[in-house]
Amino acid sequence: MTARPMLILQGAVFGALLALFLYLTWLVVAVHGDTAGGRYHVPFADFTNIYAAGLLARTGHVALAYLAPSFEAMKAALLGYYPERADWVYPPTALPFGAMLSLLPLQTAFWFSRT
Numbered sequence: 793m794t795a796r797p798m799l800i801l802q803g804a805v806f807g808a809l810l811a812l813f814l815y816l817t818w819l820v821v822a823v824h825g826d827t828a829g830g831r832y833h834v835p836f837a838d839f840t841n842i843y844a845a846g847l848l849a850r851t852g853h854v855a856l857a858y859l860a861p862s863f864e865a866m867k868a869a870l871l872g873y874y875p876e877r878a879d880w881v882y883p884p885t886a887l888p889f890g891a892m893l894s895l896l897p898l899q900t901a902f903w904f905s906r907t
Contacts, residue, residue: 841882843894844857844870845890849887893905
């Protein structure tokens with residue numbers, strides 16, 4: 793194959809991948825909430841549990857993760873709604889991952905964890 797057809801093929805593949813990425817991004821935003829309005833409901837209880845417990849661990853309040861009423865109230869304040877399931881049942885060894893995620897804003901951490 794000569795150089796020109798190869799460049800055309802590479803451009804077409806790049807364009808198709810870009811279109812697929814944009815479609816999937818639109819699909820995730822359409823399904824999971826309005827990111828522009830600041831309302832962002834993260835539907836996965838495990839993710840929000842890990843994020844919230846990591847935030848508590850990073851700020852020095854790890855014991856609150858193991859007290860269900862406190863953890864539930866913290867998650868309600870973080871998410872803007874009362875979560876269906878708000879209990880931390882994981883061992884402390886799972887907290888470093890949550891602490892790293894909690895360095896990012898909630899929405900960004902959710903997108904990062906989904907990739």
